[in-house]
Amino acid sequence: MKFLIITGNPKSGGLTCAVTEEIKRGAKDGGAEVEIADCGTITRCRVCGDGWGTCRNENTCAFGDNGFNELQAKIKEADLLCIISPVYWGEMSESLKAFADRLRRCEFAASAIEGALKGKQTLLAAVPGGSGNALLTCLQQMERFCQHTGAVVFDYIGVNRWNQGYKKTAAYNAALLMAKGVKNGETV
Numbered sequence: 001m002k003f004l005i006i007t008g009n010p011k012s013g014g015l016t017c018a019v020t021e022e023i024k025r026g027a028k029d030g031g032a033e034v035e036i037a038d039c040g041t042i043t044r045c046r047v048c049g050d051g052w053g054t055c056r057n058e059n060t061c062a063f064g065d066n067g068f069n070e071l072q073a074k075i076k077e078a079d080l081l082c083i084i085s086p087v088y089w090g091e092m093s094e095s096l097k098a099f100a101d102r103l104r105r106c107e108f109a110a111s112a113i114e115g116a117l118k119g120k121q122t123l124l125a126a127v128p129g130g131s132g133n134a135l136l137t138c139l140q141q142m143e144r145f146c147q148h149t150g151a152v153v154f155d156y157i158g159v160n161r162w163n164q165g166y167k168k169t170a171a172y173n174a175a176l177l178m179a180k181g182v183k184n185g186e187t188v
């Protein structure tokens with residue numbers, strides 16, 4: 001099983017990084033081949049064609065530069081996905097949001113057929129700071145991306161400074177179970 005972790009975390013070290021490592025460890029221990037893909041250098045959608053670009057019908061970006069096409073292909077190849085971000089302004093990080101926006105355009109129509117994310121078990125993880133209040137809006141934004149692209153949410157994980165002791169364990173276990181083939185909706 002190929003387990004791809006997609007992140008737009010600009011920070012090396014820190015809590016988001018630590019949670020990403022836990023997810024990687026869990027997936028590996030479950031027998032998956034794991035890769036972390038950083039979408040930080042991929043540029044945003046150029047909103048071509050007066051907003052009605054060919055992406056919507058051709059399932060590919062007309063400006064497939066900055067590694068966008070490669071990452072889209074990697075997602076298609078993967079069996080399992082995780083999307084993880086620090087919470088910025090109650091949302092995903094800017095780089096992850098930009099990538100997700102661009103990918104959604106290419107995958108929306110494809111989600112009805114054989115899209116890169118169609119039916120894929122996907123773990124959503126968000127890492128807030130401060131009061132932790134903005135966790136839900138970030139996870140909701142990620143969930144909407146999944147709804148638009150056909151990905152299936154396996155679980156929602158929120159980790160902050162004071163719950164990290166037990167939530168990192170949850171993140172590890174979620175990835176472990178996914179790698180072992182457990183799916184959303186199954187009783188274990």
Ligand SMILES: Cc1cc2nc3c(=O)[nH]c(=O)nc-3n(C[C@H](O)[C@H](O)[C@H](O)COP(=O)(O)O)c2cc1C
Nearest residue numbers: 014015016086087088089090127128129130132134
């Ligand atoms: C620009 C920016 C905006 C942020 N916005 C929020 C926010 O809306 N809610 C929140 O709980 N934390 C917010 N944070 C804090 C991060 O989520 C916090 O750093 C989090 O613990 C991620 O940990 P890490 O940076 O160590 O990976 C923000 C941080 C930055 C840099």
